Amino acid sequence: MTAMIEVKDVSKAFGGIIANDKISLEVPEGRVTGLIGPNGSGKTTLFNSIVGYHPIDEGSIKFEGVEISDFRVPKIARLGLLRTFQQTRIYSKMNCVNNMLISVNHRSERFIDLFRDYPPELTEKAEQLLDFVGLYSKRKLISGDLSFGQQKLLEFAMALMNEPRLLLLDEPTAGINPTLINGLIDRLRRAAAEMGVTLFVIEHNMPVIMNLADSIYCLANGRLLAHGSPDEIQSDERVINAYLGGHYTVDD
């Protein structure tokens, strides 16, 4: 089992606040890895560091053996490492199909390609993926008019359209109504299994992440607290204390 992402001793501070303190973890290829921790524990900061949103203070981040801690966001995205946002982000004034088309990966795009049309196979693929997340009947609608849950699904479909090697999902079930969550988990699993996308997921919903992940890392106060299978994590004293102890705040 090879590690797709190797994070080694990564630290990141904002002013005097240490958001990540010497964090080391690995995301193995072809698996679903979870990242949990109370609010403010540094999960999103770690995601931002991995995708190049801000420079890290120290440490090393490798993606498929390549050091990426110096790369900026678009370059890392073109390597096949994508993320979705906690606050869903889509192109809200474009229709769903166009949202999908422009999300195609830009790895081998040349300048001249900017002036080319999309081949019909790509529209076909966009529609298939919209169907996969259950948005086929909404494909011609302006995406900003969709409900929040549907926008989350669209963002997920856009990520799949990019054919990433690894997808970082920041709270995929936040704000989605409970009946939809099962459908979403099913699709996340199928994306991992059928499309060969490795997933690294931040999630606050414990039943979801215990169900979905093969292994879980837990952060607290910017430090790595525990790592193990869902069963091990669930029975880990430190994790339970972190969630139920002094640092617990109401989930957003």
Place this chain on the structure above:
Amino acid sequence: MTFKQKQLALYGILAVAGIAAPFVFPAYTFQITVMWVMILFAVTWDIMGGQMGYNSLGNIFFFGAGMYTCAIVQIGLYYDVAQYTASYGAIKVDFTPEQYFTGLVLGIIAAALVCVVFAVILAHVVFGLRGPYFAIGTLGVTLSAGELTGAWEYVGGGGGIALPVFPGEPDDRALMFYFMGFGLAVATFLFVKWMFSGRFGLAANAIRDDEEKAEGMGIRTMRVKTTGFAVAAFFLGMSGAVFGNMIGFIEPLEVAFPSVTFGIFMVIMCLLGGKGTLWGPVIGATLFHAFKEVTWTYMLGWQWVMLGGLIIVLVVFFQQGVLGWMQEKWPELFGIEVDEGAIATALAGPEIDERPHRGEAAQ
């Protein structure tokens, strides 16, 4: 008639009208030429301002840069430019028809190319700015360009340059510049229409809607922005070259870099017609130009008040513009689908419809 045929018919009618206009209304040839330039202004402004969400107040810079580049080439081919501008006609300046036309054509080409180079260089400076900072930054570029040109003795400074005189009858001159303006506006429109029909259009709209997301998806945003800016500069540079020669005398503040007139007009025209659409800027420029000509003719003294009034009405009551309003009112005409049940479904139903919608997905 299919949609495509209707479209072709529309283009045909417009082309015939454009060609016939100076012969039908010879007294208005100059005004209609300016209208074509206005359309070019609006269409090029919309590339960045409408489609990409980068509201530039400095696009008129390329108009002036093209105008001066063309003048330098036209004169510099046959005379020493510094001597020519310093003499105010004291040296005998006489361009043969051959020299005149060679200079004009080469000047227009040079204007386009120099403006593209300027655009690529400027892109690396101004695209670091977002929102209002970008607008002010680009405005600063134009204002300083005007001031710098005014202090540049080589091109005559604030005194300006009298351009080579057209070797022929005034009517022929008017017709030639009319067709140059018309041709440029049509070429600009067709190029922009083509450019936005492919990936470029979607990339531009993605940047408009959420640039950070676009970067996160791996779109080469800088390349898209620079390309859009350079295309606008290419056509604006040529329009400046033609416009300068049509006026015959150029100077930095009022003719070449008129930030508060043409520079602002291009924004208003796009807002009036509906920014971010293909036809909006064309409609907006036509209406605006008509409005302007009417108020300038019949309400002289009040024309700026009328113009200010129009801007206020647009910004407060009519932000979506003519075409934007039509799209809202008759979305089906524009191929936009609106799901009236969407809100009800979102409130009531399961959001993932488990039934397969497509044959191939049912497996």
